[in-house]
Amino acid sequence: MNSNLYNYILGIADNSLILGQRLGELCGHGPTLETDIAGTNISLDLFGQVRSYFQYAAKIAGDGRTEDDIAMLRKEREYKNVLLVEQPNTNFAYTIGRQFLFDAYHLSFLKELQKSADLTLSAIANKSIKEVSYHERFSSDWVKRLGDGTDESKAKMQEAINDLWMYTDELFHQTDADKVMVEESVGVDVTKLKDDYYNYVSEVLEEAGLIVPESKYFHKGGKQGIHTEHLGYLLADLQYMQRTYPNMEW
Amino acid sequence: MTTEQNIEDILIPILEKVSDPEIPVLSIMDMGVVRSAKVINEIVKVEITPTYSGCPAMDVIGDDIKSAMKNAGYNTEVDLILHPAWTTDWITPRGRRALEDYGIAAPLEAEADKEVLLNGKQLVKCTNCGSTNTRMVSQFGSTACKAQFQCNDCHEPFDYFKCLK
Numbered sequence: 001m002n003s004n005l006y007n008y009i010l011g012i013a014d015n016s017l018i019l020g021q022r023l024g025e026l027c028g029h030g031p032t033l034e035t036d037i038a039g040t041n042i043s044l045d046l047f048g049q050v051r052s053y054f055q056y057a058a059k060i061a062g063d064g065r066t067e068d069d070i071a072m073l074r075k076e077r078e079y080k081n082v083l084l085v086e087q088p089n090t091n092f093a094y095t096i097g098r099q100f101l102f103d104a105y106h107l108s109f110l111k112e113l114q115k116s117a118d119l120t121l122s123a124i125a126n127k128s129i130k131e132v133s134y135h136e137r138f139s140s141d142w143v144k145r146l147g148d149g150t151d152e153s154k155a156k157m158q159e160a161i162n163d164l165w166m167y168t169d170e171l172f173h174q175t176d177a178d179k180v181m182v183e184e185s186v187g188v189d190v191t192k193l194k195d196d197y198y199n200y201v202s203e204v205l206e207e208a209g210l211i212v213p214e215s216k217y218f219h220k221g222g223k224q225g226i227h228t229e230h231l232g233y234l235l236a237d238l239q240y241m242q243r244t245y246p247n248m249e250w
Numbered sequence: 251m252t253t254e255q256n257i258e259d260i261l262i263p264i265l266e267k268v269s270d271p272e273i274p275v276l277s278i279m280d281m282g283v284v285r286s287a288k289v290i291n292e293i294v295k296v297e298i299t300p301t302y303s304g305c306p307a308m309d310v311i312g313d314d315i316k317s318a319m320k321n322a323g324y325n326t327e328v329d330l331i332l333h334p335a336w337t338t339d340w341i342t343p344r345g346r347r348a349l350e351d352y353g354i355a356a357p358l359e360a361e362a363d364k365e366v367l368l369n370g371k372q373l374v375k376c377t378n379c380g381s382t383n384t385r386m387v388s389q390f391g392s393t394a395c396k397a398q399f400q401c402n403d404c405h406e407p408f409d410y411f412k413c414l415k
Contacts, residue, residue, distance in 0.1 A: 034387065034389075034398070038389065041391075041394050044394055047304045051304070120332075123332040123333035126333060127332050127333070127336075130414050
C-alpha cells in the first residue's frame with residue numbers, strides 16, 4: 001500500500017470529519033431554526049466528502065478495512081486533523097469564527113487539489129468545491145453580520161477570532177506525507193496558500209469592522225496527532241456506538 | 251467473451267419510474283443523475299452521479315434502481331461517478347416544470363443565483379402566485395440542495411433549488 005498517499009488522504013479527510021461532527025452537535029441546538037439547518041447542512045456536505053475520501057483510502061489500504069473502520073475505529077493520536085476544527089461550539093460566534101477560518105482555507109486548498117495528478121482526488125475536489133463555496137459564503141456573511149451588528153455581537157465575534165487565531169498557522173504546515181505528495185504532483189503545497197489566506201481573511205474581518213489579531217504565537221500538533229483536550233471527548237461521542245456494539249450496522 | 255449490449259431504449263423507461271425520494275415528482279432521468287445504463291454479461295450496469303456529496307438520497311436511489319430493474323428481470327450493479335460533477339444544468343426542462351408544479355422554484359443561472367442568495371435580489375418566482383416579490387428566509391433548506399424562500403405577496407413559504415455549477 002502507498003502509505004504516503006493513505007496518510008495524505010486521511011490528513012485531508014479528518015479535518016472534514018471532525019468539523020462535521022462538531023457542527024452535528026448543534027443539530028436541534030442552533031440559535032435559530034435557519035442557522036441550525038445551515039450547520040447540519042454543512043455537516044452533511046462535509047461527511048459526504050469524507051465518505052469519498054475514506055472509500056478511496058480503504059481501497060488503497062486494501063486489507064478489508066472499510067470507510068467506517070477508518071472513521072470510527074482509530075485512536076485519538078491517529079486522527080490528523082488540525083486543532084482548529086476540534087475547538088468546541090463555545091457560542092455562536094465561535095462556531096462561525098471556526099467555520100470561516102476553516103472555509104477560507106478549505107476553499108483555496110480544494111482549488112489547488114483540483115489540479116492533482118491523482119484523478120480520484122481531483123474528482124473529489126471538483127465535487128466538493130461547489131459545496132464549500134456555499135459554506136464560505138454563509139460563514140463570511142455571518143462574520144460580517146455579527147462584527148457589524150450590535151456592540152455585544154461585535155465583542156463576541158472579536159473574542160472568538162482572537163481565541164481561534166492561534167490555530168490558523170497550523171493549516172499551512174507541511175507533513176512528511178505532504179512533502180512526498182507535492183513532489184509527485186498529487187498533493188497541494190499548503191505553504192503557498194498562506195499569504196493569500198491571511199490577506200483574504202483580513203479583508204473580511206476589516207469589512208466586518210473587526211480587528212485583525214497581531215499575535216504571533218501559534219499552536220500546532222494536530223497534523224501529528226497531538227491534539228487539544230477537546231478531541232477525546234468529541235471522539236467518545238463519535239465512536240460510542242461502534243465501541244459499545246462492535247461491528248453493528250443499521 | 252464479454253457481451254456488451256447497449257439497450258438504453260429498454261432500460262430508460264424503467265429508470266424513468268425511479269424518483270428522488272425527497273422529491274417524488276422528479277424522476278432520476280429528469281434530475282440528470284444517470285450517466286449510463288448498459289447490459290454487460292447479462293448484468294445491468296448503471297452509473298449515477300451524486301447531486302451533493304452527502305445526499306442521503308443517493309443510497310436510496312441506488313437501492314430503488316436495483317429493485318426496479320429486478321422487477322423487470324435484471325440484476326443490477328450501480329456505480330457512483332464523481333467526475334464530471336453533477337450540475338443543476340443537467341435537470342431537464344421537463345424536470346424543471348415538475349419541480350415548479352411541486353412547489354419548488356427551479357434553479358436560476360449562476361450569476362442570478364448569487365445575486366439572490368448574497369445580495370437579496372428579487373428574482374425567484376413564487377411557485378404559488380408567480381410574483382418575484384420574494385425573500386430568502388434561509389440559505390440552507392430542508393435538504394442540501396435547497397434554500398428557503400417566502401413570497402411577500404401571497405406569503406406562501408416555498409423551497410428554491412439552488413444553482414450548482
